[in-house]
Amino acid sequence: MKTCSCFIGYIAMNFGQPDQNLTDKPYLCPMKVIIVGAGAAGCFAAIELKRCRPDAEVVVLESGQRALAKVMITGGGRCNLTNSFRGVTSPERVYPRGHRLMKRLFHRFGPEATRQWWEQEGVRLVTQEDECVFPRSQRAGEVVETLLRGMQEAGASLICRARVESIRQTTEGEAGGRWEPVTADGRTWRADCVLVSVGGKLGELGKSLEAQGVKMEAPVPSLFSFCLPGCPITKLPGLVVEHAAVGIAGTKFASQGALLLTHWGVSGPAVLKLSSLAARWLAEAGYECRLSINWLAGYSEGEVRELLLDLKAGNPQKQLVSVHPSELQGRLWQAILLQSGLAPEQRWCELTAKGMNKLVTELTASTYAMDGKNRFKEEFVTCGGVALGQLDGNTLEHKTLSGLFFAGEAMDVDAVTGGFNLQAAWTTGWVAAQSIAEKFP
């Protein structure tokens, strides 16, 4: 096995001049740190660490051809980089995994600090009505460019096409805490501290960490849409219901928001949120369950009945299909009538009490058989990863493996949509960087 004595040949983008002998020289600089993964958390941490400790040697190893590839496609290319958090009364509703940790860390680097950080870097921000925060330029590229420039100016080194396959602890060196990441080409690197920020797919590296004693929560997808095979509403692809409520029948998992009908089932914010809240439950159920939809989430069942009785009283001679609640589009109304067993051409005055009951039920609690999540592996984040209980909640260092830190989605922290996932990456990257900076006086 070769020990890496030179970066030449690796450097896809090399900022500054890293110590050519990072691994071989004993301690020429006070602290050598390797950050594994140049995503949101890793790059943010690299900047903060170098700013706190300009004397430290910080090298970011990235498996891909370029850094921040995922950030570039976030928010549909606009990058929803945080959220105002106004109206987030219950953190567990936005962080189904890791809400206690995030609440604690937000006292140190929360959404407001994040906004200030980006504004100070020259990225002007805008908060949408739904409280999602974007760069005013509406360009994820601006976020990526800012991070890359920050790393370069701070003097962190970025080495692409360097997949870390294992990390082991050596007994050699001061304080017994030296770490050896090994890249796919068999080269061994050496550092005092390693920050693992590889995102949700830990792969081989995850197995190696488990062998070192790091406990993992099994990874399962989160933020995906649902397949409803053979369901009539799939004949209305592209139709959006602005305010629907969805839930998994027989459980407490439920969410509200816009619902998008697709040619394979349902998607949109309400469904993505439900998939996040129930990510582990759904995986264990093999993605088979009954999905319940309230098409008029703004109304109680009693109010829906009142609404229909008003329509009946005001339009007795009109056909059911021609008059409908203004919140619903005609095509969906027709599908709901058919699902209720009612003929669309029937007159309102002919609607019996039984028919009315069926219609109310279909409007407020239609149920559909879900069989599988979307087929295109489109899930946005991973639920699971490094179990939080073994990490120091103030430093993000492993409690027994000194010098091993974690940040971002590699940890068992994930959120619903709305900028909360990137916020977790910034917060945990910042905290890990501060903790590493303070570890060696």
Ligand SMILES: Cc1cc2nc3c(=O)[nH]c(=O)nc-3n(C[C@H](O)[C@H](O)[C@H](O)COP(=O)(O)OP(=O)(O)OC[C@H]3O[C@@H](n4cnc5c(N)ncnc54)[C@H](O)[C@@H]3O)c2cc1C
């Ligand atoms: C399409 C899409 C859109 C999204 N939009 C938003 C949004 O608008 N707002 C929001 O808050 N969240 C969004 N997310 C989620 C958000 O992008 C992630 O939660 C966030 O990027 C996680 O940051 P991270 O640094 O932990 O991981 P990542 O950003 O995934 O970075 C991990 C990096 O590590 C590298 N890596 C992996 N394994 C290794 C290895 N063994 N060795 C070396 N390098 C390795 C990867 O190549 C990657 O560059 C979106 C996700 C997707 C997929």
